[in-house]
Amino acid sequence: MPTFEIGAEAFLLDGRPHQVVSGALHYFRVHPDLWADRIRKARLMGLNTIETYVAWNFHSGRPGEFRTDGARDLGRFLDLVAAEGMHAIVRPGPYICAEWDNGGLPAWLFADGSVGVRTAEPRFLAAVADYYAQLLPVVAQRQITRGGPVLLVQLENEYGAYGDSTDYLTRLEGLIRSNGIEVPLITCDQADDEMLTRGGLPHVHRTATFGSRTTERLETLRRHQPTGPLMCMEFWNGWFDSWGEHHHTATAQQNASDLDALLAAGGSVNFYMFHGGTNFGFTNGANDKGTYWPITTSYDYDAPLSEHGAVTPKYLAFREVISRYVPVPDELPAPPPPGPELTVDLDRTVPLADVLDLLGEEQTHDHLPTHDELGRWSGFVVYETDVAADDAVVSFAEVRDRAVAQLDGQPLGVLSRSEGSRSLTLPDRAGRLRLLVEDQGRVNYGRRLGEAKGLLGPARTARRTIDAWRTRGLDLDEVSPALATALDGGSVGVGPVPGTTFASGRFDTVAGRDHFLRLDGWTRGLVWLNGTLLGRFSAQGPTRTMYVPGPLVRDAHNHLVVLELQGAEHGTVRFVAEPDLGHTER
Structure with missing residues (x-):
């Protein structure tokens, strides 16, 4: 041996x-x-x-x-x-x-x-x-x-x-x-x-x-x-x-x-x-x-x-x-073929709010829970509470890591750990406050290993502490058959895509070939292909394309789904021939 x-x-x-x-x-x-x-x-x-x-x-x-x-x-x-x-x-x-x-x-x-x-x-x-x-x-x-x-x-x-x-x-x-x-x-x-x-x-x-x-x-x-x-x-x-x-x-x-x-x-x-x-x-x-x-x-x-x-x-x-120190084979790998170039219209849209019941069950709480208390180890959780006309502002001890806020479905703003923003101004009216809270990735180095995610309390307004909350962890690791059916039945048309909205479309291409997806004009969110979550995208860059492994691609009726969190100029995406990893220092 x-x-x-x-x-x-x-x-x-x-x-x-x-x-x-x-x-x-x-x-x-x-x-x-x-x-x-x-x-x-x-x-x-x-x-x-x-x-x-x-x-x-x-x-x-x-x-x-x-x-x-x-x-x-x-x-x-x-x-x-x-x-x-x-x-x-x-x-x-x-x-x-x-x-x-x-x-x-x-x-x-x-x-x-x-x-x-x-x-x-x-x-x-x-x-x-x-x-x-x-x-x-x-x-x-x-x-x-x-x-x-x-x-x-x-x-x-x-x-x-x-x-x-x-x-x-x-x-x-x-x-x-x-x-x-x-x-x-x-x-x-x-x-x-x-x-x-x-x-x-x-x-x-x-x-x-x-x-x-x-x-x-x-x-x-x-x-x-x-x-x-x-x-x-x-x-x-x-x-x-x-x-x-x-x-x-x-x-x-x-x-x-x-x-x-x-x-x-x-x-x-x-x-x-x-x-x-x-x-x-x-x-x-x-x-x-x-x-x-x-x-x-x-x-x-x-x-x-x-x-x-x-x-x-x-x-x-x-x-x-x-080759100067150990034997190296004579053969060199052949270059991979370029990715197919095509434009895809994501011509079906469904607001996230319309399909929440397909993504997770609602829970009620008498305190502000973290993602970890809810058993959500990654991804997104929806937090909801009721605010009064004189609450004026809502603030949190910490936001881990990003929250898109709405009042009765209307955009309020974004809270961001990276930017240090933890407070939102509220309109002068009562309503339902909803925050879509994203765990953007747990810290992988140093003393913050193992820290909790989500909204950390206390949550305060100008006049009180908010203890009554409703939460819903979202199952987004894949597009389930039920969600795919709902998305296929969405509103038809290619135009600007508002925040917290799914946009989807189907396309034919070369099966088994690597693809490179560009989302120019989109802001940030998630992408799925044929039910598999490819990952996150962001207009922040540096990366301008997303890699789509060939084994995920079939020849006909590929289903592409994007969850746009902030808003997109249009409902069109492109597949391009080569990756674009963004600008460098040089």
């Missing part, structure tokens, strides 16, 4: 020195029908290993649930890695960051506010133990020691940037080993003395994360890992995007130079990212270091392999550097 060990100077594969040349490819950000294509293109760039995080909340969306079907079939993903003749590194968290909702931690775990976060707190460890008991057997049976592809498993993730509990890390190590993991364990932290000290255990191999100043970073790592191979577990060859910012890029030339220095020093590498993929649905995370910035639907990351699987100049530059 093959072996993989950490030697005195190098990784040892079957007893021989082995340089790991790996790339991050998150199965949960790629349509499962495209996994094999992306893995193959990794091998053709010269990689010998695929690394993936495991997003706990992707498998456990609600308490008592653990799914490994379809897009959650980690076992199938690892088997495809093996079929391509490659190895694998698995990083199961429990925390992953990854610009993913709540850093991969299930929101339901922290709903009562008393469970510890990334500590040895008993209930947190008990939940992790249950998670590992369901996940790690999938990994264990695919270890290299059992004829599979898995070489390494990570113990926590950049823990030195968050805590310093060796007890917590030791407990995690025990849980991992007790679930059959035999391959070497690693930790990774930024190439910073303090973080590398705080984030590891003496007997667990340390790796570092960085994207530049290679020689200096390796020297820092060597101070904390005196023997054994040096590895950059996250070679940052790009960066993520947030709504309202520019599209981040890094030059292929500089990236390649830094990579050359790393490989020439004998170091092993894991590109973060080799292929970024997409934050489908409500899966994007957010950052909050004083200002709240939700992550875009596109997770292209300026990676060597683009969001839609195309070879980039960075791919070619990396391939050339890699």
Whole structure:
């Protein structure tokens, strides 16, 4: 049986020195029908290993649930890695960051506010133990020691940037080993003395994360890992995007130079990212270091392999550097065909208010509840209450993260966490106040992990506190058959689309072909194709197109649905030939 060990100077594969040349490819950000294509293109760039995080909340969306079907079939993903003749590194968290909702931690775990976060707190460890008991057997049976592809498993993730509990890390190590993991364990932290000290255990191999100043970073790592191979577990060859910012890029030339220095020093590498993929649905995370910035639907990351699987100049530059150190196949991936170009009229419109009964049940409360109290771990909740003519204004302690307000169906304004707006002026009349509150993504890094979403009280007017509320969590993860029928029966016509309105239409195209959707003239909202929630869009940018994976597209009667939250100039959208990820700093 093959072996993989950490030697005195190098990784040892079957007893021989082995340089790991790996790339991050998150199965949960790629349509499962495209996994094999992306893995193959990794091998053709010269990689010998695929690394993936495991997003706990992707498998456990609600308490008592653990799914490994379809897009959650980690076992199938690892088997495809093996079929391509490659190895694998698995990083199961429990925390992953990854610009993913709540850093991969299930929101339901922290709903009562008393469970510890990334500590040895008993209930947190008990939940992790249950998670590992369901996940790690999938990994264990695919270890290299059992004829599979898995070489390494990570113990926590950049823990030195968050805590310093060796007890917590030791407990995690025990849980991992007790679930059959035999391959070497690693930790990774930024190439910073303090973080590398705080984030590891003496007997667990340390790796570092960085994207530049290679020689200096390796020297820092060597101070904390005196023997054994040096590895950059996250070679940052790009960066993520947030709504309202520019599209981040890094030059292929500089990236390649830094990579050359790393490989020439004998170091092993894991590109973060080799292929970024997409934050489908409500899966994007957010950052909050004083200002709240939700992550875009596109997770292209300026990676060597683009969001839609195309070879980039960075791919070619990396391939050339890699070829100096390890064998690289002669074959290059063929370029994907351009997306079909067509215009689609979304000629049926239905106000969200008209279909609320199809999306969730109303509940009544004697206080202002959070989304978490309602068991809504992502997406939207409708809040309603009655206001009087002399209430004058309504304000909230916090808004997490955005609320579109109406009085008796008439627009009042928007409350926004990013903009710091928490108050609305009310008309001089009584009526029904409705707020459509959006969780725009849970914070994925830092001390705000596990925080509640929704409206946080107290809710006050000029003369009183509002305690009587009605709520309705909206099931928007897919377009149900009942909702599709209602949308097909909507008002007919192509014109301006008011806020909080569904607009839908049907179109024919090339089945199985990737598409790129432009929503010029639309403001912000959600998009579904054939019932699947593609994700969020926003005129803030930077991204100007949405990636539509070919496996979702059929030849006839494709059903496109947009929920516009603020208002659109017209009811027309376009599919274009190429993606447009927006403006850059240069």
